Amino acid sequence: MIRVQSEDFDIGAEIAQFTQGRTDVGGLCLFVGLVRDVVGDAPLEALVLEHYPQMTERELRRIEEEAHRRWPLLDTLIIHRHGRLKPGDRIVLVAVCSAHRQAAFDGCRFLIDWLKTRAPFWKREEAGGQHRWVAACDADLGIAAAWGDAPDDGGEARARLPGGR
Amino acid sequence: MIRVQSEDFDIGAEIAQFTQGRTDVGGLCLFVGLVRDVVGDAPLEALVLEHYPQMTERELRRIEEEAHRRWPLLDTLIIHRHGRLKPGDRIVLVAVCSAHRQAAFDGCRFLIDWLKTRAPFWKREEAGGQHRWVAACDADLGIAAAWGDAPDDGGEARARLPGGR
Amino acid sequence: MSISILYFAWLRERAGRGEEVVSPPPTVTDVAGLIEWLRGRGGGPAAALSDLRAVRIAVNQEYATVDHPVTAGDEVAFFPPVTGGGGR
Amino acid sequence: MSISILYFAWLRERAGRGEEVVSPPPTVTDVAGLIEWLRGRGGGPAAALSDLRAVRIAVNQEYATVDHPVTAGDEVAFFPPVTGGGGR
Numbered sequence: 001m002i003r004v005q006s007e008d009f010d011i012g013a014e015i016a017q018f019t020q021g022r023t024d025v026g027g028l029c030l031f032v033g034l035v036r037d038v039v040g041d042a043p044l045e046a047l048v049l050e051h052y053p054q055m056t057e058r059e060l061r062r063i064e065e066e067a068h069r070r071w072p073l074l075d076t077l078i079i080h081r082h083g084r085l086k087p088g089d090r091i092v093l094v095a096v097c098s099a100h101r102q103a104a105f106d107g108c109r110f111l112i113d114w115l116k117t118r119a120p121f122w123k124r125e126e127a128g129g130q131h132r133w134v135a136a137c138d139a140d141l142g143i144a145a146a147w148g149d150a151p152d153d154g155g156e157a158r159a160r161l162p163g164g165r
Numbered sequence: 166m167i168r169v170q171s172e173d174f175d176i177g178a179e180i181a182q183f184t185q186g187r188t189d190v191g192g193l194c195l196f197v198g199l200v201r202d203v204v205g206d207a208p209l210e211a212l213v214l215e216h217y218p219q220m221t222e223r224e225l226r227r228i229e230e231e232a233h234r235r236w237p238l239l240d241t242l243i244i245h246r247h248g249r250l251k252p253g254d255r256i257v258l259v260a261v262c263s264a265h266r267q268a269a270f271d272g273c274r275f276l277i278d279w280l281k282t283r284a285p286f287w288k289r290e291e292a293g294g295q296h297r298w299v300a301a302c303d304a305d306l307g308i309a310a311a312w313g314d315a316p317d318d319g320g321e322a323r324a325r326l327p328g329g330r
Numbered sequence: 331m332s333i334s335i336l337y338f339a340w341l342r343e344r345a346g347r348g349e350e351v352v353s354p355p356p357t358v359t360d361v362a363g364l365i366e367w368l369r370g371r372g373g374g375p376a377a378a379l380s381d382l383r384a385v386r387i388a389v390n391q392e393y394a395t396v397d398h399p400v401t402a403g404d405e406v407a408f409f410p411p412v413t414g415g416g417g418r
Numbered sequence: 419m420s421i422s423i424l425y426f427a428w429l430r431e432r433a434g435r436g437e438e439v440v441s442p443p444p445t446v447t448d449v450a451g452l453i454e455w456l457r458g459r460g461g462g463p464a465a466a467l468s469d470l471r472a473v474r475i476a477v478n479q480e481y482a483t484v485d486h487p488v489t490a491g492d493e494v495a496f497f498p499p500v501t502g503g504g505g506r
Contacts, residue, residue: 196505197504198503198504198505199504199505200504214502215426215427215430216426216502217424217426217476217479217495217497219479220476220479220480220495223479223480245502245503256502256503256504257502257503257504277503277505280502280503281500281501281502281503281506282499282500283500284500284502284503285426285476285495285497285500285502286500286501286502286503287426287427287497287498287500287501287502288501288502289427298427298428298498298501299501300472300498300499300501301472301498301499301500301501302501302506304506305506318474318481318499318500319474319475319476319481319482319483320474320483321470321471321472321473322453322470322471322473322474322475322483322484
């Protein structure tokens with residue numbers, strides 16, 4: 001299940017609904033990403049999340065399918081917010097339930113790792129009266145690649161342009 | 166924070182309180198273990214969890230301290246139930262928050278892996294009118310040992326008894 | 331032919347627009363050709379696409395490389411590497 | 419000397435009791451000696467401790483081995499390998 005929304009979500013309500021009436025779940029793993037209050041040394045005023053709606057849905061669904069292909073998961077849930085967020089606000093929720101805890105942990109971590117390198121969201125930080133687009137993190141690419149069969153975002157466009165410009 | 170109780174817990178309320186007023190959390194990882202409905206081929210009627218109260222608290226606190234020693238965690242929470250549970254009931258909640266998601270995932274998984282091989286709880290399954298004490302799972306010992314500096318539960322008592330009896 | 335172009339994040343700011351519909355000549359048959367044509371046209375989009383080191387491409391909502399063909403009705407998006415999620 | 423003994427899970431069932439206070443002779447100085455003495459006494463506890471393959475030991479709420487000393491006032495617990503948590 002995929003949801004992309006500007007509104008906040010209620011972790012308790014989401015989890016209650018996610019496992020509602022199920023008695024085949026042995027383990028539930030959940031990850032929630034939140035807005036931190038500091039950027040470098042400056043206090044963060046706001047984080048603005050922009051996205052590419054049609055592509056976001058498609059990529060998240062693909063990431064979810066890939067997780068189900070790799071592990072015996074009973075269900076998965078991804079909720080990602082966009083728009084203007086404040087320190088302490090929830091950004092993303094990823095939940096996975098499985099009969100077994102190993103699959104639940106692996107599936108959950110895989111979803112967030114791939115999401116961070118595949119789903120078309122971009123963060124803009126506002127701090128000290130200035131704004132700055134967050135640069136992608138090389139470490140995140142390495143983390144996603146470590147799952148194997150790393151998804152390709154096309155890579156550096158320049159490198160493939162005739163003449164390398 | 167450690168809690169051992171017979172009552173159920175509310176995941177949403179626990180998480181709300183866990184991160185209440187914090188703006189330094191980047192990632193929250195949560196694991197919930199639940200009672201599954203089937204034992205082998207038979208439907209499970211109930212799961213009874215027995216524990217050793219004074220030692221449980223002490224071991225859980227030690228496991229928590231070890232997690233904080235290994236990763237930069239902002240906070241940890243372990244809630245473990247005892248008593249008579251039904252299929253679909255929650256058994257255990259482990260939550261970890263950190264500035265970074267890697268530490269949150271690692272810390273959370275470490276806590277549940279060590280808990281399963283260290284904390285003095287025992288499960289009795291009731292199915293088909295019979296009851297059976299759940300045997301410890303060799304795989305779980307391997308999983309816990311993979312974290313390194315595997316905690317020692319003393320091992321097989323017989324092997325250390327003079328004469329090997 | 332008519333192609334929809336989308337710009338996101340700092341590419342959108344530099345391009346001075348989030349989207350536009352363009353009609354390049356028939357000699358433009360792939361993304362590389364489209365980028366060349368957009369650069370030649372000048373203005374914000376040319377500035378946005380002047381340095382492609384941190385530019386990613388999607389054609390019809392799928393990640394693509396510059397050798398991907400473009401035809402009438404396609405949606406081509408230019409954006410920086412993604413930075414969603416949380417808990418870096 | 420007086421020692422508190424605790425039994426858990428199937429050891430409790432086999433012992434026919436969850437706890438007892440025993441007073442072994444002064445020749446009992448470690449857990450191994452205590453087990454020998456309990457076996458010699460017979461009854462449920464002897465049956466529970468007849469096969470130690472799946473028995474774990476704690477002295478004063480700390481995991482211990484059979485060579486751990488026991489003294490007056492100690493709490494010695496016998497139980498199977500633990501099986502808490504969830505999501506096996």
